[in-house]
Amino acid sequence: MMRTIQNIMGYKAQGKSIVVLTAADYLTAQILDQAGIxxxxxxxxxxxxxLGYSTTLPVTLDDMVHHAKAVRRGVENALVVVDLPFLSYQVDAEQAIASAGRIIKETGAQAVKVEGGYPKMLDTVTQLVxxxxxVMGHVGLTPQSVHQLGGFRRQGTSPEAGAAILEQAIALEQAGAxxxxxxxxxxxxxxxxxxxxxIPTIGIGAGEKCDGQVLVTADLLGLSIWH
Known part of the structure; x- marks a missing residue:
């Protein structure tokens, strides 16, 4: 039975851990789906x-649609969420709606994910909803801002930075994520x-106290050259 947004949100109240893994092709998606992800x-x-890039920045909306179509064909039960790629949604809410709408219409995915909790993004989230x-939000280390952040560094390490992340998360929930x-x-x-x-929190490199965990499947399997 296909999981819904309501199912996922309900898992928090039920105390059920949420398991999230990545896929970019039909076979991987089928395996993960049959495993109960x-x-x-x-x-x-x-x-x-x-695709072999050094950051996430070069990937295009066309790339994401292409891979999401393949993934969705392999899924019968899991909720499929697709990242909006860099500069496909940051300009304004109109651009974001066009990009997200294309993903939902062309791929059959059920939701999109965006990075950041700054005021303009909060308005975009509200308009998408x-x-x-x-919409799934994303705060802390946001890879699409890797150059601004000075690399893939831990975020929220000072009291001020931690308070800002908490404030962004609260605002994203209020915006409708x-x-x-x-x-x-x-x-x-x-x-x-x-x-x-x-609403549920999904951690990656954020400890075990989140409502769920997400990993890049290649990292989980030790297939990455970084292992």
Whole structure:
């Protein structure tokens, strides 16, 4: 039975851990789906893992649609979420709606993921939700901002930075996000965010106190050259 946004949001109240893995092709998606994974993320990490780029920035909307179509064909039960790639949604809400709408219409995915919790992005999330497109948020280390952040560094390590991440997460929930990825932040901060929000948190490099965990499947299997 296909998981829904409501199922995923309900897992938090039930105390059920949410399992998220990435896929960029039909076979991997089929294997993950049959294994009972809750959410299959077509992440822009495919830029690095599948296409060989050094960052996620070069991947295009066409790339994401192409791979998401293949993934969706392999899935019967998991919720499929697709990353909006760099500069396909940051200009304004109109651009974001066009990009996200294309993903939902052409791929059959159920939701999109965006990075950041700054005011303009909060408005974009609200407008996406208002037109019927479910949105997963993402705060902490946001790879599409890798140059601005000075590399893939842990975020939220000072009291001020931690408070800002908590504020962004709260604002994303208020904007209508159904879940939020917390990436590469201290475990106590991730726990504080998780306890504060009523929507699920999905951690990656954020400790074990989140409502769920996400990993890049190639990393989980030790297929990456970084292992």
């Amino acid at each position: 809750d959410i299959i993320l077509v992440g822009d990490s495919l830029a690095m893992v599948t 208002n037109v019927g497109i479910p 159904f879940a939020i990825v917390l990436e590469h932040i201290p475990s106590p901060l991730a726990y504080q965010v998780t306890q504060t929000l009523t």
